[in-house]
Amino acid sequence: MITTEQIKELRDMTGVSVMQCKKALEETGGDKEKALLILRKKSAGIAEKKGDRELGAGVVDAYIHSNKTVGTLIELSCETDFVARNDEFIALARDIAMHITATNPAYIEESEITEEVRAKVIEMFKKEVEESGKPADIQEKMMEGKLTTYFAERTLLGQAFIKNPDITIKELIDGGVQKFGEKIAVSRFSRFSVAK
Numbered sequence: 001m002i003t004t005e006q007i008k009e010l011r012d013m014t015g016v017s018v019m020q021c022k023k024a025l026e027e028t029g030g031d032k033e034k035a036l037l038i039l040r041k042k043s044a045g046i047a048e049k050k051g052d053r054e055l056g057a058g059v060v061d062a063y064i065h066s067n068k069t070v071g072t073l074i075e076l077s078c079e080t081d082f083v084a085r086n087d088e089f090i091a092l093a094r095d096i097a098m099h100i101t102a103t104n105p106a107y108i109e110e111s112e113i114t115e116e117v118r119a120k121v122i123e124m125f126k127k128e129v130e131e132s133g134k135p136a137d138i139q140e141k142m143m144e145g146k147l148t149t150y151f152a153e154r155t156l157l158g159q160a161f162i163k164n165p166d167i168t169i170k171e172l173i174d175g176g177v178q179k180f181g182e183k184i185a186v187s188r189f190s191r192f193s194v195a196k
Contacts, residue, residue, distance in 0.1 A: 057084040063097035070193040072100040079182040105156040
């Protein structure tokens with residue numbers, strides 16, 4: 001039997017509706033960790049369905065680190081003003097701005113990486129991979145792994161969220177899509193730091 005406390009705890013953790021939390025807990029026999037995984041998978045599916053919707057609203061928010069030497073300005077977009085004015089949506093924008101301040105990503109998503117940049121990075125790893133002395137097919141896999149890791153570290157949506165390393169920024173945004181029922185996207189950001 002799923003208790004109200006279990007549902008409330010899962011809802012507090014995710015912000016997802018009570019009914020979705022209850023269904024996820026029932027499906028997993030009350031296992032909170034498995035229910036979280038189910039809700040994350042559903043978030044990704046919901047976000048994918050809303051992927052072609054038009055973004056017509058959003059917020060510009062900022063995070064300035066306590067030492068006042070680094071900060072980020074972010075534009076987080078959504079479909080309606082109703083969601084844009086929601087305190088939880090604004091908190092999401094601030095969390096992402098804080099993450100950007102801490103991690104300094106170069107891109108929002110991998111599609112922004114040009115072929116020229118890819119070629120430079122391949123060249124950077126080429127010697128290391130060739131010197132491994134491994135067969136060509138293994139060298140190819142090594143290169144693929146190095147490129148994936150290198151660009152994931154520099155791409156906002158692929159990074160592990162600093163407040164919860166179990167999820168990526170994309171999964172954090174997908175959770176927001178599930179919670180608010182609208183497409184959400186980081187439209188742009190600028191990170192500033194005092195030159196040393």
